[in-house]
Amino acid sequence: MTKFIFLTGGVVSSVGKGVTAAAIGRILKARGITVTVQKLDPYINVDPGTMSPYQHGEVYVTEDGAETDLDLGHYERFVDINLSQASNVTTGQVYAEVIAKERRGDYLGGTIQVIPHITNEIKRCIHLVAETNEADVVIVEVGGTVGDIEGLPFLEALRQMRSDVGPNNTFYIHVTFLPYIGASRELKTKPTQHSVRELRGIGIHPNAIIARADHDIPQEHIDKIALFCDVEHRAVIPAVTSDILYSIPLQLEEAGLGNFIVESLDLLGSPPDLSDWSAMIAEIKRPKPLARIGIVGKYVELHDAYMSVREALHHAGVRHHRDVEVAWIHSGDLEKGKGWEEFEALDGIIVPGGFGYRGIEGKIMAARWARENKVPYLGLCLGMQVMCIEFARHIVGTDEPNSTEFDSKTVYPIISLMPDQHGLADMGGTMRLGIYPCQLIPGTKAAEAYKSDLIHERHRHRWEYNNAYRGLLAEHGMVFSGISPDGRLIEIAELAEHPFMIGSQFHPEFKSRPNEPHPLFDAFMLATINYKQENQREKQIVDTPSDTNGRPKPVSELIQE
Numbered sequence: 001m002t003k004f005i006f007l008t009g010g011v012v013s014s015v016g017k018g019v020t021a022a023a024i025g026r027i028l029k030a031r032g033i034t035v036t037v038q039k040l041d042p043y044i045n046v047d048p049g050t051m052s053p054y055q056h057g058e059v060y061v062t063e064d065g066a067e068t069d070l071d072l073g074h075y076e077r078f079v080d081i082n083l084s085q086a087s088n089v090t091t092g093q094v095y096a097e098v099i100a101k102e103r104r105g106d107y108l109g110g111t112i113q114v115i116p117h118i119t120n121e122i123k124r125c126i127h128l129v130a131e132t133n134e135a136d137v138v139i140v141e142v143g144g145t146v147g148d149i150e151g152l153p154f155l156e157a158l159r160q161m162r163s164d165v166g167p168n169n170t171f172y173i174h175v176t177f178l179p180y181i182g183a184s185r186e187l188k189t190k191p192t193q194h195s196v197r198e199l200r201g202i203g204i205h206p207n208a209i210i211a212r213a214d215h216d217i218p219q220e221h222i223d224k225i226a227l228f229c230d231v232e233h234r235a236v237i238p239a240v241t242s243d244i245l246y247s248i249p250l251q252l253e254e255a256g257l258g259n260f261i262v263e264s265l266d267l268l269g270s271p272p273d274l275s276d277w278s279a280m281i282a283e284i285k286r287p288k289p290l291a292r293i294g295i296v297g298k299y300v301e302l303h304d305a306y307m308s309v310r311e312a313l314h315h316a317g318v319r320h321h322r323d324v325e326v327a328w329i330h331s332g333d334l335e336k337g338k339g340w341e342e343f344e345a346l347d348g349i350i351v352p353g354g355f356g357y358r359g360i361e362g363k364i365m366a367a368r369w370a371r372e373n374k375v376p377y378l379g380l381c382l383g384m385q386v387m388c389i390e391f392a393r394h395i396v397g398t399d400e401p402n403s404t405e406f407d408s409k410t411v412y413p414i415i416s417l418m419p420d421q422h423g424l425a426d427m428g429g430t431m432r433l434g435i436y437p438c439q440l441i442p443g444t445k446a447a448e449a450y451k452s453d454l455i456h457e458r459h460r461h462r463w464e465y466n467n468a469y470r471g472l473l474a475e476h477g478m479v480f481s482g483i484s485p486d487g488r489l490i491e492i493a494e495l496a497e498h499p500f501m502i503g504s505q506f507h508p509e510f511k512s513r514p515n516e517p518h519p520l521f522d523a524f525m526l527a528t529i530n531y532k533q534e535n536q537r538e539k540q541i542v543d544t545p546s547d548t549n550g551r552p553k554p555v556s557e558l559i560q561e
């Protein structure tokens, strides 16, 4: 019998409900319990694929090519599982399905209503994820906060689940926030009390309350929440904001949540083994030399837009004993001659995925800097296309080479539309999406990084390297090191005469895990370490500064590591 854990949010959004759901997954997995996770998003969009990164952050892509909420990235990274389309359900999808059934006549002329038709469809989606994953536990997170009008059908469906599958098989967790009042220097539990009251008005009585706060939570506050919200003392789990995202499972475990869930749901599990995870946190906390990586994009003021890229960098940093510091560089600024002062201090440059013309020239300039200064460069999807365009411009000596995405009339369409993308009217879900195989060419940097000759990676793009230009760029030192098994599509490009300049048409960042960094990020991180060491050695030879006695300064002062 599958057990269900339902997470709802209260008081405010953005308190890390997704990370909490993911962390609960990890502490259950540490007991040998199989877990899957699902996000129910109450907005009307059919999927986040067409939503602006400004509003929604990164679009996370699953193996089966679903464009999903970024919380799925947390679930996959924390629990180390691969999720599918079924793990992200929106109001838009639910209504589309119900309306399609109504048009087909499946309801035999009945009146279609929110209860039971919409709620039944939501429950069908929850059961579907349980059945397809055969997990012991399904963790279901509802987006938004209690009180949102659009969230009501989802909460009603969760309420019904309790009697559908039995109270012993459901566990409701309400994640709230305790605001800190600066003037009186105290945390407040009242909004949590109100939020739980609202939830109970809907018919959901939480089994546990996770109280998020930016300050330590005194015991009396825990007591108060337990009393006013009518839950056991051990059901109130304090979760104080941590700088280290991956420490949340340890925090929840320490607060006893794992044992409480296991007991309440009557789950069979072994004693929790989080030793690997604890070792990883110890390594994250240990002071380490810095790796300063520039991420050049157009949504850099909103770091969530590049969440998986940032996380993949941190994973590789931990493996190579480096603290990664990201310099967020706005590609639009580079076009105006601003932001270049950052570049001298960078150990590596990443141009991540993106769409549209805005800021593209700045990204091409960043790729040029990386090529000319032999700075490690990793191009992700658009970043690979940018790298190829830049190299073509260098070869032909003009800035005419381009992608037809940015200049439909370019005389050098280095990147062009894939044949099956011509004439498409629908923008949603019509890209080349999800996992595809890729053959690596032996002896290349890519093959060396993966230590394999066949890989599978996740895609999300419309444009593609134009095969008409394979010869031209290859003659000048570009190596096409990853190709689709049918030989049609260039998947990885790298520069022969550069210590590490690699671009992939896919998104490796989606497959990186904290305990298993992605091979390309791993190799990139190593290249940045080598570059930093070389660079400092060179600097030392060229301009060894001397102290007042004319003696060279000791190396230890020059190299901060």
Ligand code: GLN
Binding pocket: 352, 353, 354, 355, 356, 380, 381, 382, 383, 405, 460, 461, 462, 463, 464
């Ligand atoms: N805009 C480019 C394309 O559609 C790159 C997409 C991406 O970076 N995800 O091909």
